[in-house]
Amino acid sequence: MPKFAANISLLFSELPYLDRFRAAAAAGFEAVEILYPYDTAAKETQRALMSNGLELLLINAPPPNYTGGVPGYAAIPGGEGRFQHDIRRSLRYAELLRPGMIHVMAGYEKGAEAQQAYIRNLQWAADWAPQQQFTIEPLNSGDQPGYFLDDYNLAIEVLEAVDRANVGLQFDAYHAQMIHGDAAQVWDRFSAHARHVQIGAAPARSEPGTGPMDFAALFAAFDASGYSGWVSAEYTPSTRRTEDSLGWMS
Numbered sequence: 268m269p270k271f272a273a274n275i276s277l278l279f280s281e282l283p284y285l286d287r288f289r290a291a292a293a294a295g296f297e298a299v300e301i302l303y304p305y306d307t308a309a310k311e312t313q314r315a316l317m318s319n320g321l322e323l324l325l326i327n328a329p330p331p332n333y334t335g336g337v338p339g340y341a342a343i344p345g346g347e348g349r350f351q352h353d354i355r356r357s358l359r360y361a362e363l364l365r366p367g368m369i370h371v372m373a374g375y376e377k378g379a380e381a382q383q384a385y386i387r388n389l390q391w392a393a394d395w396a397p398q399q400q401f402t403i404e405p406l407n408s409g410d411q412p413g414y415f416l417d418d419y420n421l422a423i424e425v426l427e428a429v430d431r432a433n434v435g436l437q438f439d440a441y442h443a444q445m446i447h448g449d450a451a452q453v454w455d456r457f458s459a460h461a462r463h464v465q466i467g468a469a470p471a472r473s474e475p476g477t478g479p480m481d482f483a484a485l486f487a488a489f490d491a492s493g494y495s496g497w498v499s500a501e502y503t504p505s506t507r508r509t510e511d512s513l514g515w516m517s
């Protein structure tokens with residue numbers, strides 16, 4: 268059975284931000300991820316992690332003021348200055364919070380120039396912070412119309428061109444299912460590139476068991492592939508209290 272973590276940007280979001288850490292720990296989680304920790308002083312987040320004995324797996328780069336804004340500049344030709352500024356800011360948070368990974372968001376752009384910019388920017392980030400693990404994650408175009416990285420084949424093409432050991436794939440079973448129709452098949456093809464895993468049940472992006480996806484088979488496939496990292500629950504609970512949506516874990 269994989270080890271499960273909680274994405275507290277989606278899980279426990281019925282609680283104020285700083286209360287979610289205690290709730291996650293009380294529900295049995297030992298690790299969390301936070302998509303955008305930038306609205307709170309890093310020291311406060313650090314305190315909440317430490318006082319609840321939680322490991323931080325992942326933050327996103329960028330951005331502060333993300334809500335309703337542009338989801339990243341990595342694949343935006345001409346956006347290199349803003350990209351580097353955002354990465355430096357994420358790394359300042361990372362110095363204190365020590366996330367295992369930073370998910371670098373691509374932004375809204377398409378085409379060959381965008382791909383070249385994306386590759387160059389990822390190489391820059393990888394070389395600027397060689398001690399930091401970075402990830403890229405394909406997002407389905409229903410949720411993120413126009414987002415550059417909308418396909419797993421494209422993600423692998425990019426990773427091969429970037430060719431840095433500290434840049435890898437973030438496999439999100441929900442997006443894989445929405446994009447390619449069969450998350451298990453995507454995992455079979457690309458698990459060797461996976462540095463981090465997230466889960467949610469398509470099509471509603473709620474907890475496992477709320478849609479047709481076979482999570483028992485998927486968890487078995489994670490184990491069988493030799494993946495030993497975290498599997499992070501990243502979904503919107505169908506229940507009022509997040510705790511009541513966690514039955515799938517057992």
Ligand SMILES: O=C(O)[C@@H](O)C(=O)CO
Binds near residue numbers: 370404442
């Ligand atoms: O799957 C998602 O939507 C997230 O992992 C993410 O990083 C986009 O904000």
Ligand SMILES: [Mg+2]
Binds near residue numbers: 404439465501
């Ligand atoms: Mg995800």
